[in-house]
Amino acid sequence: VTEAPASILVVDDDRINRMVLSRDLERDGHRVTTVEDGGRALQALRAEPFDVVLLDVLMPELDGYETLTRIERDEKLRHVPVIMVSALEDIESVVRCIELGAADYLSKPFNPVLLRARINGCLTRKRLDDTIRAQAEELAEWNRTLKARVEEQVQEIERMSRLRSFLSPQVADAIVAAGGDSILESHRREITAVFCDLRGFTHFSEVNDPEHVMRVLSEYHTEMGKIIFGYGATVEHFEGDGMMLYLNDPIPVPDATLEAVRMAVGMRDCGATLADAWRRQGYSLGLGVGVALGHATLGRIGFEGRFGYAAVGSVVNMAARLGNAAAGGQVLISQRVFAEVEDAVEAEPVGELELKGFHGSQRIFSLLSVKGQLPEAVGVESDSAAV
Amino acid sequence: MQGDREICLAAGMDDYVSKPIHLDELAEALGRCTRRADGAADAVPDAEALEQLAARTGDRAFVGELVSTFLRDAPALLASCRDAPAPERRRAAHTLKSNARVFGARGLAELCQELEETAKAGSLDGAGELLARIDEEYARVAAALRAADAEMT
Numbered sequence: 001v002t003e004a005p006a007s008i009l010v011v012d013d014d015r016i017n018r019m020v021l022s023r024d025l026e027r028d029g030h031r032v033t034t035v036e037d038g039g040r041a042l043q044a045l046r047a048e049p050f051d052v053v054l055l056d057v058l059m060p061e062l063d064g065y066e067t068l069t070r071i072e073r074d075e076k077l078r079h080v081p082v083i084m085v086s087a088l089e090d091i092e093s094v095v096r097c098i099e100l101g102a103a104d105y106l107s108k109p110f111n112p113v114l115l116r117a118r119i120n121g122c123l124t125r126k127r128l129d130d131t132i133r134a135q136a137e138e139l140a141e142w143n144r145t146l147k148a149r150v151e152e153q154v155q156e157i158e159r160m161s162r163l164r165s166f167l168s169p170q171v172a173d174a175i176v177a178a179g180g181d182s183i184l185e186s187h188r189r190e191i192t193a194v195f196c197d198l199r200g201f202t203h204f205s206e207v208n209d210p211e212h213v214m215r216v217l218s219e220y221h222t223e224m225g226k227i228i229f230g231y232g233a234t235v236e237h238f239e240g241d242g243m244m245l246y247l248n249d250p251i252p253v254p255d256a257t258l259e260a261v262r263m264a265v266g267m268r269d270c271g272a273t274l275a276d277a278w279r280r281q282g283y284s285l286g287l288g289v290g291v292a293l294g295h296a297t298l299g300r301i302g303f304e305g306r307f308g309y310a311a312v313g314s315v316v317n318m319a320a321r322l323g324n325a326a327a328g329g330q331v332l333i334s335q336r337v338f339a340e341v342e343d344a345v346e347a348e349p350v351g352e353l354e355l356k357g358f359h360g361s362q363r364i365f366s367l368l369s370v371k372g373q374l375p376e377a378v379g380v381e382s383d384s385a386a387v
Numbered sequence: 388m389q390g391d392r393e394i395c396l397a398a399g400m401d402d403y404v405s406k407p408i409h410l411d412e413l414a415e416a417l418g419r420c421t422r423r424a425d426g427a428a429d430a431v432p433d434a435e436a437l438e439q440l441a442a443r444t445g446d447r448a449f450v451g452e453l454v455s456t457f458l459r460d461a462p463a464l465l466a467s468c469r470d471a472p473a474p475e476r477r478r479a480a481h482t483l484k485s486n487a488r489v490f491g492a493r494g495l496a497e498l499c500q501e502l503e504e505t506a507k508a509g510s511l512d513g514a515g516e517l518l519a520r521i522d523e524e525y526a527r528v529a530a531a532l533r534a535a536d537a538e539m540t
Binding site: 114 | 443
């Protein structure tokens with residue numbers, strides 16, 4: 001049975017042998033290339049792929065042993081089966097060649113039937129070897145791809161956790177989906193800043209156990225967090241009971257200022273509910289909120305392992321001053337905020353205030369309500385109902 | 388079987404007898420064999436040997452090409468057998484032996500093998516006489532090849 005045609009390299013210094021071998025192999029349908037010494041054989045093998053090499057032992061210059069040794073040492077060539085060709089009486093050389101890695105041997109003068117059987121045997125083995133090698137390479141490639149994908153995922157998770165530390169989840173997701181956090185590079189933008197903190201907290205924290213202080217703080221952060229994430233606000237920082245938030249960055253928010261005052265009212269109402277519950281436990285605490293509008297420079301600040309996303313500008317300071325100035329349960333908004341949302345809110349002027357770091361006095365408004373806004377649901381309400 | 392006979396002869400068997408054995412066939416084959424053993428060193432290629440080669444390789448023109456290649460290359464090989472350093476001498480004798488076998492010139496092949504072994508051992512004792520016999524035998528083989536080739540074509 002003749003296998004599918006193969007590409008065969010015949011290496012022999014004997015011209016008659018080259019002719020006879022080529023003739024036999026070509027009659028079986030194989031493509032034959034002949035060369036007359038080992039050096040040319042190695043050149044030919046490196047230049048194009050062969051399925052089988054028929055290699056004479058006794059040749060000038062590079063003999064069969066040396067040629068075979070070099071083929072077997074070469075990572076790219078060693079998979080090509082080599083059939084050694086030697087004289088019938090030279091059994092010693094046959095043994096040596098098999099030990100050096102030859103696949104098989106043939107003795108001269110050739111028996112065409114035996115030649116065909118040996119060639120076919122080698123081709124069958126080589127096809128199996130080639131399949132195994134191809135599958136191994138495929139497997140290695142899959143492993144490489146898988147590794148790269150895992151690394152990609154890990155990087156994305158790291159980026160996500162960086163983003164989530166100062167953005168609400170939906171904003172972090174939007175940034176990751178947009179393919180990168182280049183959005184966090186330094187830039188200037190108009191934002192609406194909201195600052196809140198608890199009146200009476202400093203005194204409360206001084207006279208109560210740390211456990212109570214942390215529990216109150218935790219309740220307060222948990223409830224505020226729901227509202228903050230609900231509005232997709234960016235958390236710039238915590239400062240004990242103080243929180244600086246803003247809207248319209250890094251993701252633009254339509255009607256950011258109106259959204260910000262809605263959030264402020266929601267926080268105030270929630271703060272009132274919390275304050276009721278705390279009062280029943282004997283703690284006198286009240287939430288003050290300030291809202292300001294203006295341009296700020298925003299971007300990532302910090303150092304490797306501890307990055308934050310910060311806003312720098314007078315709008316941030318204004319929000320903080322207003323938040324500090326607000327009484328418990330009060331939301332103070334700046335002139336600019338009031339001008340922006342005037343038609344949508346109920347507010348009353350509280351006069352002009354001197355604010356630290358700002359020249360002259362500022363017209364300030366106390367925000368009462370946003371038209372059509374429903375009260376926030378607060379989780380701790382059930383506790384207070386039970387009392 | 389016809390195929391088996393050809394395979395055996397091509398592999399270097401001297402003859403072939405198929406089973407069941409018929410005594411007269413066996414006697415005849417043994418007779419041929421002993422005659423041939425006596426005259427083994429004298430065996431030269433004949434038209435029949437070349438026909439066998441043609442049958443194996445597919446055409447007579449190719450055998451003609453083989454013969455003319457051999458007749459063209461052999462004188463240089465014979466010169467190397469005489470004058471070249473031992474390794475090249477050994478290779479020349481080896482190639483000449485191998486070629487002689489292709490054409491069924493067993494006498495020449497045996498003489499060349501003897502020279503090859505001498506050269507391999509590095510000794511050239513008695514090589515002069517051996518070389519003279521090789522030259523003589525080659526002349527016979529060359530003449531026989533030319534005649535057989537002419538007869539075949």
